[in-house]
Amino acid sequence: MTAAQTNSSLAEHIRALREHFDSVVLPMWMGRGFNDALGLPFESLDAATGAPVLVTRYRAMACARQLYVFAQAPGAAAGKHADRLFASLRRVFRDDTHGGWRYSVDADARPLDDTQDLYTHAFIVLACAAYFQRSRNADARKLMLSTSLTIEARFKSRDGLYYAALSADFGSPLRPPAQNPMMHLTEAYLAAAQVAEPALYAQHLRSLAQAISQFFVHPATQCISEALQGSAGNRLEPGHQFEWLSLVQSTADVFEGLDLVESLPRAVQWSRLHGVGATGTGVLASLDESGVVMDGTRRIWAQTEYLRTLAVLGDWPALSDALAHFRDRFLHAGGWHECLDENGVVTRADMPSTSPYHLATCLAALPNVV
Known part of the structure; x- marks a missing residue:
């Protein structure tokens, strides 16, 4: 039995997030979010009205x-x-x-x-x-x-x-x-x-991981930078460190012995220290290579990747707290808020069709509860 199954608060947060996804998000994109004539999802819906x-x-x-x-x-x-x-x-x-x-x-x-x-x-x-x-x-x-x-x-x-x-x-x-x-x-x-x-795919994956370590890992923080190391104005995105860790740990045998396996836990530790706002304000968009905030926007995808990583790490107390803050700040009856500032003010008023993917991958990593 997992900690989530014995922690009633965490279990309730997981159930509520799944219910919101199943009863609000999925029907939205099969209904008003879908252009039936073209057979394509609209790019975005208004967060207040749900209209394309x-x-x-x-x-x-x-x-x-x-x-x-x-x-x-x-x-x-x-x-x-x-x-x-x-x-x-x-x-x-x-x-x-x-x-x-x-x-x-x-x-x-x-x-x-x-x-x-x-x-x-x-x-x-x-x-x-x-x-x-x-x-x-x-x-x-x-x-x-x-x-x-x-x-x-x-x-x-x-x-x-x-x-x-x-x-x-x-x-x-x-x-x-x-x-x-x-x-x-x-x-x-x-x-x-x-x-x-x-x-064959394992061969491609190991080659790719080694190239990332060689050309993208920032030595001081061990974070994977957005652009090639040495690029002017390079940035570190905490959300991507969390996403990488979840991917690499999901199939550990594929990446066994590679440098990325050693560097990613340190990148995540640095990102949790420097890239997650205090008192539940969320994951920041990007920092420079010295840790100075470049973009303090809280984007929903970065929050879901943080939740996913906490689940992968089995950090149940942190996951319970983060899920509570996520539900309170980012979800609403008609869907979700895509972007917030550090004060919780909505800075993007639409819901892109690409964001349910992040909610789905997050939910897949959360412990099953009944």
């Missing part, structure tokens, strides 16, 4: 994140919604001219941005892996494998890193390697290894 925000684009990454959420959600309705999201992802965002996936389409689902984006490709691998596990649809597994091959053949650089973005024809790098897309590629490959080629 003015549409200018639809992104493949947002569709893939929603597919991941509904592929893992229980019930026949969620399964059918995942079926539709998968069909739309293939129909709308596949780049049949160059291969790969286009970044976005316009309000009428016509091609808008054909950039080949690593972050997008990583989420498509993740979503297809989750959807295959749910549906056993062979096309999902095929797309997962073909997209992984594209990533390895096109995005990977000679030093073992991956370009963040390439031109539509894959011919020219548009953005250099960055931490965040490679973190989500790690997440995607861990999921892919559950349904195909575990030895």
